[in-house]
Amino acid sequence: MKKLLSILLCVLLVCGTFCTALADETKIVFCVNIQPQLPLEFWQSIADRYMAANPDVKVEIIGNPSSNVTLPEYEKNLLATDQFPDIMVMQNPADFVPSGALLPFEDGELDYLVDPEVGKIGGKQYVANYKKQIIGVFYNKDMFAANGIEVPNTWDELVAASDKLLAAGIQPFSLGLKDGWPQGQLANMFAGTDLLAKDPHWGAKRNANEVKFNNPDLVKGMQKYQTICTKYSGDNITGITYTQMLEQFFTGKAAMLPIGSWVNAEVAKGEQDFEVGWFPIPGDENANVVSVFVNEGLSIGAGTKYPEICKDFIHFFFTDKELYGEFLKSEQLFSTTKETVEYDMIPLRKNMEEQIASMQEVEGFESMTGDDAFLPGLKDYFTNKMTQNIAIGADVEAELDAFDAEWEIANEAIEDAQ
């Protein structure tokens, strides 16, 4: 009996020591955005490199478990169940800031970024923006040339080009509603050209209830969007997924693909048998406005026990040029750091950079940042409801009125919470 008791005590002692050692370990949890171009292995490699440089720190990678659960949904679940990570990829801080879930960066802490001011909410920065993406129209250069079509510089020229393609039996645009979000990119482009180009901080005015979604500029933009969807995007827009959109364009079934610069990753594969070009969606007078997404980056959870380590990790991500270069290369992204980061860029990506150098940049409408950002829930409404309804022929003004009504509900919810 004594022997047994002694063994038991020894086991407890060893377990206790082991558990104490585990408890003393500095562990941070990093919630990532797993995508085909940025698989779990890529994010794990970041963690591994950081742990190699900081042996006392353990970085655990977690990510949304299914493509049916978006990253923001997953993060909201984690927050609601007290499992909010220490560091996370953040796409819509405006949804999280009101609940005090994010730790603001101090002034000067993000000085290694080109624009540490972008996307501030209430004067505070909650996201270290790690990429810039632009949205515009990829086009089949060979198809354009074969049909004598020049790159359109105005809306009328775009319509004329589309008519010419239709007359030649070619589907002008590849668009689909089935996945919910891709069609929204085209709507963002028109909102940028017709609305935000005139007033880049229109979003803040909407949030202050000084303007309405149902206004002549946005009505005009959404009517153009509707024309493309209903007239020039085939007869099966509701049944087409994002993957099918890509397939339609890259196999030459459609001449234009209105989407984001992340598609450069597909162009880089070089599987298409034609040359791909790119142009921004043209306005009434010229094609001089480009919508830019700067809404995604790295944030720190307000409840973290190790804020300094989290900040160091984020600094490490941006300043390890090889690591950050690999990240940018995955989707042929635009860097956000002051220091130039070289990576293997395809010619089209370089051409895009040259084209946009002289253009007016406005934020992507649905993903405006900081004080311009949509109120919680409105981004979902814009992509999953409004742009889909307009794409299948709903009355534009009625849809914008409904969007305004939805704004009232979202605003009331915020006022209720205060």
Next chain:
Amino acid sequence: MKHKKTHDILLAAPGYLIYTVFMIIPLGLCLFYSFTNWDGISKNYKMIGFKNFVRLFQDASFYNALKVTLIITVITVLIYNVLGVFLAVVLNRKNRACAFAKSAIFVPTVLSSVVVAFIWSYIMQKDGGIINTILGVFGIPPVDFYDTPMHTIAMISVIISWNGLGLFMVIYVATLNTIPQELMEAAEVDGANGVQRFFRITLPLMMPGITINSVLSMAGGLKQYDHVKVITGGGPGGATQTITLLSVEKAFGYNRRGYSSAIILVLFIMIVIVSVIQISITKKREVEY
């Protein structure tokens, strides 16, 4: 006696515990949150009385989701039960062909609903889908299953039924096997034909199975989420959104967990009311022998 009572309580305790933790408490929380403005992530929230319910009954998207849910429920309940009874009666024979047919109908039941939905998404594609490829061979123009929300909802209902029919058929086959053979033989001797035997003997004696299946299929239809989520995501523009999809969207997309709880509570009450009515109707028709 006292010892037996303690013994009984101990035996039932795990069941009660599981039911309480996974059913009673979440339901209580749902009821509580439905009277709050909780956004699902904040630590703080306020009690707002019946505001969520008032807004719910003014919300056009709720009525649309209710309509979609009811259409799916009606179609699936009819297919599960009418076709289920028919297949059970036709295939309730002891030969290899019937055994194979029963197995073939049952196989989709063991597949995950998400897998089934993905498979059918590909089958239904207008461009390159199997159905349209086969139609094309016969010179028939391709069918667009997504052309109108009603077509899509009808198609989804058929897919859901394909996925679950096997289970309902098996329950009906089991019910059929409880009917004494002597009754059938006696009716046959009395000159009753096949149709008369089915409506006068088989169907009334299958009522216990019909009660179970109708309640299960109705509740399943009202709770429909996964197939619709995969096939359309509720789109376009929420036109194929069910009540559960709407609830999840409001909770996680719009940060309105209190409102979402109100939606689920209304759904729960609907299921309870319909189930009680259904059970009371079918129970009355059950016969004893």
